[in-house]
Each structure stands twice: as structure tokens, then as C-alpha cells.
Amino acid sequence: MQEVDEATVRRIARLARLEITDADAGSLKSELNAILKWVEQLSAVDTKGVEAMTRVVSMRMKQRDDVVTDGEMAADIVKNAPMAEDNFFVVPKVVE
Secondary structure, eight states: OOOOOHHHHHHHHHTTHHHHHHHHHHHHHHHHHHHHHHHHHTTTTTTTTOOOOOOSSSOOOOOOOOOOOTTOOHHHTTTSSSEEEEEEEEEEEEEO
């Protein structure tokens, strides 16, 4: 495993728009390296034959038929618009 150095910690902090002190950089370096070691331990676990799951309790997701519809309420939606034409919203031109 490649360890995180202080320069990387500072770069991550800058990208996250975090202001850190020298003391913070040292402690964050230790914490990030500990997290990466833990993730490395997880990759060593044999997961062959283990079914992927989305939750602890097995349940089937409710699904509806995947069909294309027009929503059957275009007129109701367009009537809320300040300006409409032929069931479409009319907006001011913003690009010339």
C-alpha cells in the first residue's frame, strides 16, 4: 500500500476548500493512512459466492412497468406557465 504523504493531505484539503494547520496536516495524514489500511484489509476478504445486497433484510423492490407515456396531464402543467403555445412553455430568447 502506498502511504499518503503530507503534500497529498494538503492537496486534498485544498481541493475540498479546507484550511488546515501544520498540526492538522499531521493528524489527517495518520487518519487517512489508517483508513487506507482498513480498506486494504477489506480487499483481502474472500467474497466469492456471496451475493451482492442492497440491505440487510432481503426484500424485493417494488417496480412498475417501464412504459413511455406522455403523463396525460400536459394541459394541466402548461396552464401554470406565464406564456405557453401549443402545449409548450414559451421562454425569452437568451442566446443570440
